[in-house]
Structure formats: C-alpha cells, structure tokens
Amino acid sequence: SETLPPPARRRILTVANQKGGVGKTTSTVNLAAGLALRGLKVLVIDLDPQGNASTALGVDHRSGAPSVYEVLLGEISISDAAAVSTQSDNLVCVPATIDLAGSEIELVSMASRESRLKEALSPEALDQLQADYVFIDCPPSLGLLTLNALVAAPEVLIPIQCEYYALEGLGQLLNNIDLVRAHLNPSLWVSTILLTMYDGRTKLADQVSAEVRQHFGDLVLRTVIPRSVKVSEAPGFGQTVLTYDPGSRGAMSYLDAAREIAVKGAELENK
C-alpha cells in the first residue's frame, strides 16, 4: 500500500490543550498509527497518568511496567521504556502508569524539573529508535508534565473540538506557549491545528471551524475529524480506529490527516 514520505528532519510534536475530552489522546494514537501503517517510524510518549494512549496502542501500562515515570526520574532510558504497539511494528510507545499521577508533585523538588523529558529525548536516544515522528500526549492541565512536553518538542499540535466553548482556554494555552518560548524553548511553535469531533449536522460546528481557520490560517489541517462511534469504540478493544475499522469514516479521516502532516513534514526546510 501507499507509503508516506519521511520528514526532512525528525519531528517532535506535543499534543496539547488543557481542556479534557477534546481529542488529544484519540488524535495522538490515530495519527501515530496512520503514519506508522504507511511506513514511517513513530514513537508515542504517553504523558497522561490515565494511560489512555497506552491502552489504545495495546501497550502494557499496569503499575510496575517500565514507563515514562521512570524515564522522568532518570532511572531508565526511552528505549528501555518503549514497547512495540500491537497496532504496527513501526510504532512504539512509552506508556504511562498510574505512578505518574504523583509526579507533578514529585518533580517540583527535582533539579531541572521542566527539562527532564527533553534530556531523555536526546538525539542519540531517538536515533536508536530510528524515530521519524515523536508524539507526546499531554494530560488535560498546564502543569509540570505538559511543561516538560512543551520544553521537549519544537512543535505543538492543538486539537480543537468543534463544540461550544471550543476556543475558551485557548488564549491561556497560547500564552503559556509564548512564555515557554521566551524562557525555556526558543524553537517552540504551534505547527498544527486539528479540528475534531465535527458534526456536519450542526451549524455550530461550521461556525467553530470557520473561526479557527480565520484565526490560524494554514496551520489548520484541511482534514476535519468527524464525530464517529467507531472512533470512540476502538480504545475499548485496545486498538486505534485504523485497525478496528479501517474502512470507517473516522479511520479514513485520521489517515488523511496523517498524510497532510507527512507531506508538510517532508517539505519543512532544514533550518
């Protein structure tokens, strides 16, 4: 089947939005699977103690499994914690266990508390995994875990739900991104906006998407992810929608979005 072009240089994308339930995890796992199933090497870092991305990728995340928690503590490397996903041999995931729940507090007293993930995601470590793409799935807050993700990645991908109050809180996220750029990570930028849970029957969905496109222009992927039951069912089977129901509208749209991301990535200049 079709293969997607590798990026001009390795891409690391933090998937962030401090609102819960906007499609961060769903987008992370399905975009990652889309790229991996089309031939690219992908690493997913699950940075949410809920471990939903780990579940959808079929990776063990019971307490005690090697996880991102030990990586943040500096006890093990990314490669030690990465497990191959059931969804594709090209896809590995560093899972989150419930142990991560205490880490927002534990990290506070640690040295270089905001750059521990960046240190773990060294070029050497990522070379070892041969990762073309790295996605970091953030928890629904702007705490130390999300801060670690924003310091570790040049790119931010913001999923926006086509719903009431979609844009509420976005200003706060963008402010935080500006602060991190000014003080901790000069190369940080919002590279990608993805509209999720689009319901074509409502006028509201169109209004939200028009408003987002007016504000963010080309950063918004042309592909919009529809609201679809298949998408929400897949994680219950430890799957992404791409393997759960490959012919579904949800699967096709995540594949289209992955293709857009790959085409953009291949064109990114080597700066």
Ligand code: ADP
């Ligand atoms: P977040 O990670 O931002 O909290 P999730 O990705 O977990 O959000 O999505 C929140 C809920 O919405 C989950 O139950 C998920 O299965 C569901 N969901 C996400 N995207 C879709 C979609 N396109 N269609 C239907 N349900 C979706």
Ligand code: MG
């Ligand atoms: Mg989530």
